[in-house]
Amino acid sequence: MRLQLSAVAGLALAVAGAAAAAGPPRARAEPAAPRVSATARLYADDDRVTVWSPAVAATLGAGPLGLDLDLTIDAVSAASVDVVTSASPTPIAETRLEAGVGARLALTRRLTARAGALVSHERDYDALRVAAGVQVELAERNTTLDARLRLGRDRAGDAGDPTFAGARQSLAVIVTASQLLDRRTVVDATVELSRGDGWHASPYRRVAVAAPFGPLPELVREATPARRDAAVAAVRVRRALAGPWYASATARGYRDDWEVTSLTTTLEVVRQRPAGGQWSASVRGYGQSAAWFWARRYDLDPTPSYRTADRTLGPMASLSLGAAYDHPLRAASGGDGEAADDGPRLVAALTAIGYWFDAVAQSRRLALTTTLSLTWPL
């Protein structure tokens, strides 16, 4: 599949033209609400993988300039079947550190520029992402256009092999359009085109390749194509329903040149509580087809050029059920009893995810994530 940039380039030109028509620069800017937040997340599944992730974030603002900072730590403990059957037969413990910074600058009343960087590090993997974009509001803010460019660089190592090094560069263009349909409805459409060049596999995964008449399979290193081009499109509709009810529905389609195709649908319902705060319930369905080089079984004669033991590149499906509760820690300041967005808040969320893989070992997996987040205005 070729990466079709002509449509995106045309749209980028349209955005630039709209930006030029947005008017002369003005001093007024959208103020960013300064706040700090602390989040704790626990992931656990029935494959004996647990991840504890504390995170802190801060949003600062001064006039037209806004700044976002965040820091996350992933403490991974895994005795997964994917781990104990790989080159590392013992359970692992791993710590990953991720730090991000982002800035927003209101150039005019309707034009905002953004830039950001994200870096992550663990013992055998480093990743860097930088992004820049612009957002323009048109037609009395009935229409919003957002265009973003993201560049990435990944470096993979092997804890048991100091001579191993795998590198990957990535590029993505993301364009989003939002349109108010009426007093209660917003529709968003997002298109993302991306390309990744370099190492995509894992040095720890070994692929069992069976000899035609041999008793035991041979374990060989994973090998995937060096280039991966992908196109993603998503449409979301958000609507304020009757009374305290709100709802959103999202559909996303994905396709890449490895022939992985997926469809994601999400439905979320939110209810505003009379005393402030809100709760929500969501359901998400995901279905995916296999990469063209994925197989349940590989034969040795000849050894396939591309081979993978990554179950996420095979046929799979998942179903997520989520619930979240948002509680203001101070009484609402709004006169009509609706929640004020200017006080400290506590959010608790629970998500249950069921996975189905086309795999010999553990074709089903159940995972739970629990998130607690405290936000405090500055």
Next chain:
Amino acid sequence: MSRLAGRLAGRLAGRLRALAIAAIVIGLAASCVRVRPHQRQRLAHPAMQAPVWPAVDRADEHVREVREGSGGATASGGSGCGCN
């Protein structure tokens, strides 16, 4: 079940991509509905923002990036899991 879901995903994903591109074009052209600022009380409610809770959405998206073979076009941007 996973193969059936994969086939269904294959059929619908291509059509959905075309629909999203058309939605962008329509959104650019559809200036015929003007919602005035004083009419946006419900639209400005926190429950209408996307995502409703960014910290929770970011955490869930991080899990999906590791457990699924596709991603992107999300509100949180997506940066990969940065892991082996």
